Amino acid sequence: MAVYTEVADEELAGFLADYDVGNLLSYRGIAEGVENSNFLLHTDSGPYILTLYEKRVAVGDLPFFLGLMNHLAGAGITCPVAIADRAGNTLRTLAGKPAALISFLEGVWARKPRPMHCAEVGAALAQFHLAAEGFSITRPNALTQSDWRPLFQSCRDGANDVLAGLEDEIDRELTTLAEIWPKNLPSGVIHADLFPDNVFFLNNKLSGIIDFYFACNDTLAYDISICLNAWCFEPDNSFNTTKARALLSAYMRERSMSQAELAALPILARGSALRFLLTRLYDWINTPEGALVQPHDPLEYVRKLRFHQKISTAGEYGIDI
Amino acid sequence: MAVYTEVADEELAGFLADYDVGNLLSYRGIAEGVENSNFLLHTDSGPYILTLYEKRVAVGDLPFFLGLMNHLAGAGITCPVAIADRAGNTLRTLAGKPAALISFLEGVWARKPRPMHCAEVGAALAQFHLAAEGFSITRPNALTQSDWRPLFQSCRDGANDVLAGLEDEIDRELTTLAEIWPKNLPSGVIHADLFPDNVFFLNNKLSGIIDFYFACNDTLAYDISICLNAWCFEPDNSFNTTKARALLSAYMRERSMSQAELAALPILARGSALRFLLTRLYDWINTPEGALVQPHDPLEYVRKLRFHQKISTAGEYGIDI
Numbered sequence: 001m002a003v004y005t006e007v008a009d010e011e012l013a014g015f016l017a018d019y020d021v022g023n024l025l026s027y028r029g030i031a032e033g034v035e036n037s038n039f040l041l042h043t044d045s046g047p048y049i050l051t052l053y054e055k056r057v058a059v060g061d062l063p064f065f066l067g068l069m070n071h072l073a074g075a076g077i078t079c080p081v082a083i084a085d086r087a088g089n090t091l092r093t094l095a096g097k098p099a100a101l102i103s104f105l106e107g108v109w110a111r112k113p114r115p116m117h118c119a120e121v122g123a124a125l126a127q128f129h130l131a132a133e134g135f136s137i138t139r140p141n142a143l144t145q146s147d148w149r150p151l152f153q154s155c156r157d158g159a160n161d162v163l164a165g166l167e168d169e170i171d172r173e174l175t176t177l178a179e180i181w182p183k184n185l186p187s188g189v190i191h192a193d194l195f196p197d198n199v200f201f202l203n204n205k206l207s208g209i210i211d212f213y214f215a216c217n218d219t220l221a222y223d224i225s226i227c228l229n230a231w232c233f234e235p236d237n238s239f240n241t242t243k244a245r246a247l248l249s250a251y252m253r254e255r256s257m258s259q260a261e262l263a264a265l266p267i268l269a270r271g272s273a274l275r276f277l278l279t280r281l282y283d284w285i286n287t288p289e290g291a292l293v294q295p296h297d298p299l300e301y302v303r304k305l306r307f308h309q310k311i312s313t314a315g316e317y318g319i320d321i
Numbered sequence: 322m323a324v325y326t327e328v329a330d331e332e333l334a335g336f337l338a339d340y341d342v343g344n345l346l347s348y349r350g351i352a353e354g355v356e357n358s359n360f361l362l363h364t365d366s367g368p369y370i371l372t373l374y375e376k377r378v379a380v381g382d383l384p385f386f387l388g389l390m391n392h393l394a395g396a397g398i399t400c401p402v403a404i405a406d407r408a409g410n411t412l413r414t415l416a417g418k419p420a421a422l423i424s425f426l427e428g429v430w431a432r433k434p435r436p437m438h439c440a441e442v443g444a445a446l447a448q449f450h451l452a453a454e455g456f457s458i459t460r461p462n463a464l465t466q467s468d469w470r471p472l473f474q475s476c477r478d479g480a481n482d483v484l485a486g487l488e489d490e491i492d493r494e495l496t497t498l499a500e501i502w503p504k505n506l507p508s509g510v511i512h513a514d515l516f517p518d519n520v521f522f523l524n525n526k527l528s529g530i531i532d533f534y535f536a537c538n539d540t541l542a543y544d545i546s547i548c549l550n551a552w553c554f555e556p557d558n559s560f561n562t563t564k565a566r567a568l569l570s571a572y573m574r575e576r577s578m579s580q581a582e583l584a585a586l587p588i589l590a591r592g593s594a595l596r597f598l599l600t601r602l603y604d605w606i607n608t609p610e611g612a613l614v615q616p617h618d619p620l621e622y623v624r625k626l627r628f629h630q631k632i633s634t635a636g637e638y639g640i641d642i
Contacts, residue, residue, distance in 0.1 A: 024429060026426075027429065028352070028353065028361055042368070042427060106346040106347045108333075111331070112329070
């Protein structure tokens, strides 16, 4: 829920005059994203998203994010594209902030994903992994396995206030994962944040994926494990194998997974559960009381982590291996 | 900057199925309005605003607000209309809140109004006053002159923290205005909040007025004085007589003002300055530290009040009387 930067009407009209998008008809700040300021624009030629990048996004990463969207769209993925101005630039400055004009994607995200949605997202994730091959820019994952211990150090003091014994539990899991974390699995560009609110549907068909601001180079199967955590648990934290089977089967129809990837999936899922547990714990501790943006509950990911700790083979996620 | 109520996709789709607006394509919470939750919807038939009325709006007032918009639109005013469902209802319930589907008006509000904008708004205000004649529902102004003293009592303790001596200054002005407040001027439905962010322009022509949630029955010339305060001061708080002349002249071309209305204008402008001073003071004192919505500065309206206290005739606003 965020508009951190105000944009004046005349300044915006001047900005848009450098693009072939027609005249500005309206713009409204939209209440989503905690990283950036986003506006929904209407012009003569249709709707657009205008994004102003705020301080949490590294400017040096923007060519990766914007370039990735355009690379993926060129490879057939339905995702927003960064619009180039007449001089060919996609990254501009507006109201003193780095800014990009992005195409608008119609669609609605599924508040209560059903197995059919999980199948759609599984296929889309595989298509994403394949389409990103050949993208020339790389970006290391700033939240990969080796980053979790330092992140934990910055918020461990508050862990036991969230749940008694949580500090020790995370500490042990970090140690274990550092020892058993799989190496040398197929890697490439991953989305790294493909939660339901980043996947749009129209008439029960996936109509696009958005929000590439965590995308990076890392293990492909780790990205799958993020989706298992984001899509296949019920609100009561029970794991839905029908959804997992739908997601994984659809993924594998588009891109086959090696035996090593399948074998690593439970460990990768522990890792991704821990990664979201840690960032949620950090946000939980660092969100001032009374803030309008309510932080996500870290306990949800404690429960997911514990679930995956009891899994020994990917077959237990509901797929035939 | 506000979305207080989440709306689930399937619930919204079901809600829209009762209207002849086509299928839902997308919806985004928009970051404006402190009273309600607002969403910008796209459907097959175009864009709409969906408003969920939160607790600051009295449900009993909604037939007045929604009915007024539709009455005005029927009388030729360019403003949003409340869409009726197939059963003819404009006021519905969604996500447990009173809700209305409203037509979307393209346009951009002027961050830096010029005299030309002031002329447009002056004419539109007069047309509004005339078009509202015959509207059958009435709503007393909850923030009229007699309400200011009780409002002041609720926030006077913080006044001197905002500005030394402010408590006494407001106290004296309340007493004076109670004595000299004009009676029996022409009255009718007033907008009561026609600030620049509620007036849209396209190609420098007024394309619509929005936000009728302060509209009520009161003195028409008081509404003009609100616009003088909202449109005719510069950012440095100096009064721009060119803008005031443009606004008042354009108003009077559409609806003539009586000598009594013109004579009362400086007192009405003191009153409207005090009214916004008091609500800003209240919000300033009652906004928790660290809140995302920054309250407006009450001092701006102290300066406006002091300006009008020195005015003896409406001629000093730049018009020929």
